[in-house]
Amino acid sequence: MSAEHATAKSASFFNNPRNRALIYQALLLFGLGFFFYSIVSNALANMEARGIKSGFGFLFTASGFDILMSLVPYDATSTYGRTFLVGLLNTILVSIIGIILATLLGFVMGVAYFSNNWLVKRLSVVYVEIFRNIPLLLQVFFWYFAVLAALPSARESMAIGEVIFLNVRGLFLPDLIGESGSSIVYASIGVAVVAIYMMRRWAKKRQDDTGEQFPILWVGLGIFFGLPLLTALVTGLPFYWEFPELKGFNFRGGITVIPELMALTIALAVYTGAFIAEAVRAGVQSVPHGQTEAARSLGLKESRIMSLIIVPQAMRVIVPLLNSEYQSLVKNSTLATAIGYPDLFTVFVGTSLNQTGQAIEIVFMTMAVYFAINMTISFGMNRFNSAVALVERK
Amino acid sequence: MKKFIPKEAQPAPVETTGIIGWTRENLFSSIPNSIATILILGFLASFLPGVINWIIIDANWSGSTQADCTNDDGACWVFVSAWMQQFIYGSYTDSEIWRINLGLILLGAVIAAPYFLPKHLRNKLGVPMFLLYPFFCAALLDGRLFGLEFVSTDLWGGFSLNIFLAAASIIIAFPLSFLWALGRRSEMPFIRSVCVLLIEFFRGVPVLALFFMGSVMLPLFFPEGTNIDKLLRVWIVLILFMSGYMAEVFRGGFQAIPQGQYEAADSLGLSYWQKTLLIIFPQVIKVSMPNILATFIMLFKNTTFLLIIGIFEILSTTQTALANSSWLGGHAPEGYLFVALVFWVCCFGMSMISANIERKLDTSHRN
Numbered sequence: 001m002s003a004e005h006a007t008a009k010s011a012s013f014f015n016n017p018r019n020r021a022l023i024y025q026a027l028l029l030f031g032l033g034f035f036f037y038s039i040v041s042n043a044l045a046n047m048e049a050r051g052i053k054s055g056f057g058f059l060f061t062a063s064g065f066d067i068l069m070s071l072v073p074y075d076a077t078s079t080y081g082r083t084f085l086v087g088l089l090n091t092i093l094v095s096i097i098g099i100i101l102a103t104l105l106g107f108v109m110g111v112a113y114f115s116n117n118w119l120v121k122r123l124s125v126v127y128v129e130i131f132r133n134i135p136l137l138l139q140v141f142f143w144y145f146a147v148l149a150a151l152p153s154a155r156e157s158m159a160i161g162e163v164i165f166l167n168v169r170g171l172f173l174p175d176l177i178g179e180s181g182s183s184i185v186y187a188s189i190g191v192a193v194v195a196i197y198m199m200r201r202w203a204k205k206r207q208d209d210t211g212e213q214f215p216i217l218w219v220g221l222g223i224f225f226g227l228p229l230l231t232a233l234v235t236g237l238p239f240y241w242e243f244p245e246l247k248g249f250n251f252r253g254g255i256t257v258i259p260e261l262m263a264l265t266i267a268l269a270v271y272t273g274a275f276i277a278e279a280v281r282a283g284v285q286s287v288p289h290g291q292t293e294a295a296r297s298l299g300l301k302e303s304r305i306m307s308l309i310i311v312p313q314a315m316r317v318i319v320p321l322l323n324s325e326y327q328s329l330v331k332n333s334t335l336a337t338a339i340g341y342p343d344l345f346t347v348f349v350g351t352s353l354n355q356t357g358q359a360i361e362i363v364f365m366t367m368a369v370y371f372a373i374n375m376t377i378s379f380g381m382n383r384f385n386s387a388v389a390l391v392e393r394k
Numbered sequence: 395m396k397k398f399i400p401k402e403a404q405p406a407p408v409e410t411t412g413i414i415g416w417t418r419e420n421l422f423s424s425i426p427n428s429i430a431t432i433l434i435l436g437f438l439a440s441f442l443p444g445v446i447n448w449i450i451i452d453a454n455w456s457g458s459t460q461a462d463c464t465n466d467d468g469a470c471w472v473f474v475s476a477w478m479q480q481f482i483y484g485s486y487t488d489s490e491i492w493r494i495n496l497g498l499i500l501l502g503a504v505i506a507a508p509y510f511l512p513k514h515l516r517n518k519l520g521v522p523m524f525l526l527y528p529f530f531c532a533a534l535l536d537g538r539l540f541g542l543e544f545v546s547t548d549l550w551g552g553f554s555l556n557i558f559l560a561a562a563s564i565i566i567a568f569p570l571s572f573l574w575a576l577g578r579r580s581e582m583p584f585i586r587s588v589c590v591l592l593i594e595f596f597r598g599v600p601v602l603a604l605f606f607m608g609s610v611m612l613p614l615f616f617p618e619g620t621n622i623d624k625l626l627r628v629w630i631v632l633i634l635f636m637s638g639y640m641a642e643v644f645r646g647g648f649q650a651i652p653q654g655q656y657e658a659a660d661s662l663g664l665s666y667w668q669k670t671l672l673i674i675f676p677q678v679i680k681v682s683m684p685n686i687l688a689t690f691i692m693l694f695k696n697t698t699f700l701l702i703i704g705i706f707e708i709l710s711t712t713q714t715a716l717a718n719s720s721w722l723g724g725h726a727p728e729g730y731l732f733v734a735l736v737f738w739v740c741c742f743g744m745s746m747i748s749a750n751i752e753r754k755l756d757t758s759h760r761n
Contacts, residue, residue: 025584032588039615046614117427118420119434133741134734135695138709142734145716146726331600338702349606359610367599367607374598 043360050357058356059084065351067342069258080352087344088369094264094343095330095373101269102329103322106276111306113281124277131274137335139271144263144339154250163243171257172244181238188231195227196220260341264333272329279321283314315388323381327374334370344369449731460721473725474732477715481732484551484706490543494554497531501561525569528562547625551706553736559625559707560694563632564640570633571640576670578641579648589641596638601696604631605703628705632693639689647682648674680755687748691741698737708733 013019047054059081066076070086071093112124131139149168152158157167165172178185203214232239244254287310295305336343337350344366353362405411409418421431452468463470474481483491504527507520533539535550535558577589596604608631609624616622651674659669679686701710712729715721 021582025582028585028588042617043614046618049618115427115430116420116423117430119431120427123434129742130738133691133695133738133745135698135709135737137698137701138730138733138737141709141713141726142730146730149726150724327598334600334602335699335702337602345600345602349603353606353610359614363603363607363611367603370600370603371598 052357054358054361056361058358058361063352063355065355067347068340069261069342080356083347083352084344084365087342087347090342090347091330091333091336091344091369092373094261094268094333094336094341097265098268098272098329098333099326101265102272102276102325105269105273106325107280109273109277110280110284113277114284128274128277128281131270132278136267136271136332137338140263140267140335140339143266144259148259148263154246157246157251163241165244165246165251167251168259169250169256170259171262172251173255173257174244175242175254176239177242179238179240181235184235185228185232185238188228189224192223192227195223199223258341260336260339263339264336264341267335268329268332271332272325275325276322279318279325280314282321283316283318284310286317287313312388316385319381319385319388323378323385326377326381330373330377331370460723469728469731470725471728473715473721473728476721477711480552480711480715481708482552483554484711485549486551487543487545487549490537490545493534493537493542493545497534497558498554500527500531501557524565528565531558531562547623550625551708552711553708555705556694556697556707559629559632559697559700560690562629563636564690564693566633567636567640571637572644572675574637574641575644575648578645593638593641596634597642601631601635602699602702604635605699607631609703624703625705628700628703632697636689636693639692640686643682643685643689644678646685647678650681651677683755684748684752687744687751691744691748694744695737695741708736 014023044054060079062077063080063083064076067074067083067086069090071089072082072086074082074086109124109127112120115121115124151166151168154167154169157165157172159165163174199214199219200216203216207213242253244251244256291309291313292305295309300308333343334345337346340346348362349366353359356362406415409415422428448467448469452465454463454465454468454470454472456462457472458476460470460472462472479491483494486494504523507523508516511520534542535545536547537544574589574593577585578593580586580589605628608627612622612627612630655673655677656669659673664672697707698709700707701713704710706714712733716726716729
């Protein structure tokens with residue numbers, strides 16, 4: 001006590017770490033305060049000079065422009081708030097499709113690296129090294145301007161069984177439309193999901209108690225597809241297919257996937273897939289070889305070794321990497337603006353900002369949205385990560 | 395008594411050695427494997443000859459205008475060679491292109507300097523050269539400071555601009571991100587939270603949004619009438635973006651340094667900056683090098699995003715060339731392949747270097 005007192009007294013004021021810390025932080029606070037004060041006052045003065053009204057009132061005025069593709073009804077009389085919603089949904093759409101495709105591609109290619117087939121292994125290496133090292137924007141342009149633009153016209157479109165059409169205007173798929181009574185079938189999907197969850201818990205408990213395994217995957221798939229199918233049959237199939245048909249110069253009906261969406265998702269999936277394949281490879285390599293040998297000496301089949309021993313341990317390395325890859329996929333989806341896919345960035349930071357001039361509000365709203373999406377991904381992946389993380393002995 | 399005469403050792407069965415053995419083991423070891431092999435070979439056979447024909451055999455190599463591309467079944471490489479100067483140097487004044495070349499050579503020299511400088515000069519000369527390079531190079535390309543002909547930044551472009559922007563950004567981001575990473579580890583709560591906010595902001599926001607912020611919001615933040623060059627704003631944004639990512643790389647590096655190193659430095663009586671710069675920094679750099687290179691590759695690829703805000707980097711030049719009225723006719727595949735090749739060579743080369751460093755640093759024994 002007294003010694004501490006003595007040092008505090010003998011050291012000069014500036015050599016006391018606590019005083020120094022206070023001074024440094026006060027300086028930083030002062031500097032930041034001045035910085036923000038000056039940019040805010042400048043911004044206010046500039047906006048007044050240019051006649052820009054600040055505030056979020058613009059969200060309730062009519063936008064006056066149309067959007068190429070929207071998941072909710074939208075036309076030129078809709079408000080900027082609606083524009084924001086349309087863009088947000090389009091961004092989420094491209095992100096979800098991109099993440100699913102990239103994960104599939106990445107896992108297939110990552111596991112292919114460990115194939116004992118020389119050609120398959122080379123294919124994986126070549127895929128990763130080519131697509132990882134070429135700028136994403138170039139890949140987007142390549143798919144959009146060089147591949148999809150070279151597809152045949154609507155009249156000569158490629159067709160699969162006269163129900164799926166692919167041409168320069170996009171991909172045309174049949175649409176399943178529900179009639180009255182279809183809501184029971186949708187509800188049964190929800191019931192199936194709950195049933196699968198319950199079954200998993202029961203199977204896990206049974207395995208813990210008795211050591212017997214239960215074929216979760218097959219029974220789960222059976223419930224997921226069987227239950228809605230059964231309900232549909234019982235309610236008398238309240239659905240009909242709407243097929244795309246050639247009318248004039250273009251197809252009508254069904255689901256239309258515009259080429260912008262196709263090019264963007266293909267490019268995002270192929271690019272991110274290469275990074276995910278790398279992550280999977282790193283994850284599998286991080287599992288010590290002794291694990292495989294131990295599993296073999298226990299007499300497990302090669303396929304069981306991969307799924308029961310290697311993959312669960314590799315996931316600990318893969319999941320954190322997947323988290324950052326998914327986040328960068330969402331951030332990279334802003335490249336939509338280069339080919340005109342109407343995502344949040346294109347319609348909001350692009351068109352809306354040009355029309356209203358409210359740069360600060362719009363840019364901040366957009367940034368906040370991407371932040372929120374990434375936080376959601378991060379939260380979900382962290383939950384997943386704690387599920388696969390190494391559980392130490394208690 | 396019978397004598398035991400061992401038989402001559404038999405040669406290995408023919409199906410387990412040589413090409414046949416290799417093929418059996420690596421391509422046809424099981425039925426699924428054989429199917430995969432046949433599928434891939436079939437795909438390659440149907441696809442490769444056409445591509446090779448288009449790229450090399452039927453391609454048009456010589457000439458200077460579109461009329462020289464007589465063979466429609468082959469690539470028109472004349473398009474690339476005719477636009478080559480634009481692809482590399484942008485619209486930079488013809489007679490002054492030596493300045494860009496000089497800048498590129500200097501960049502190589504700055505990177506190679508640590509290997510050639512005598513040991514006692516390495517830090518004293520190498521580090522200032524490295525840190526001053528971006529400013530010197532900007533002044534050289536601009537020209538006014540050295541009394542050369544002034545070349546406006548509107549004319550800068552092409553692949554050299556991608557290289558300069560990426561290099562100039564990472565060089566400035568180096569000290570900045572190191573400070574941010576230090577701040578994030580600091581015990582002073584206010585400094586720490588400011589650094590965390592900075593890092594998370596620049597990592598969490600799409601880089602395109604940052605570019606837009608630089609081009610539409612930044613002008614609002616300065617007093618009326620101040621006009622900051624577009625390229626300078628882009629440079630600032632790239633530095634901040636890069637610093638966010640590098641700070642996280644450095645954080646990983648800091649975590650790899652054993653606590654004993656800090657304690658040993660403290661017990662020697664070193665000051666905070668002596669400890670940080672002489673003991674910790676060299677070790678952090680060593681373990682972070684592969685990740686720094688990976689981050690740089692990302693930044694380098696992302697310089698193509700500048701197309702969207704109207705900077706004439708190589709991809710933007712390609713788009714301009716493709717839209718040129720005397721080159722209409724779908725040269726998109728040729729143009730994109732060329733740009734892809736240029737980037738691929740650079741990025742693949744850097745990732746090889748990075749893997750090499752990692753292998754050298756990796757002293758763990760793995761099977």
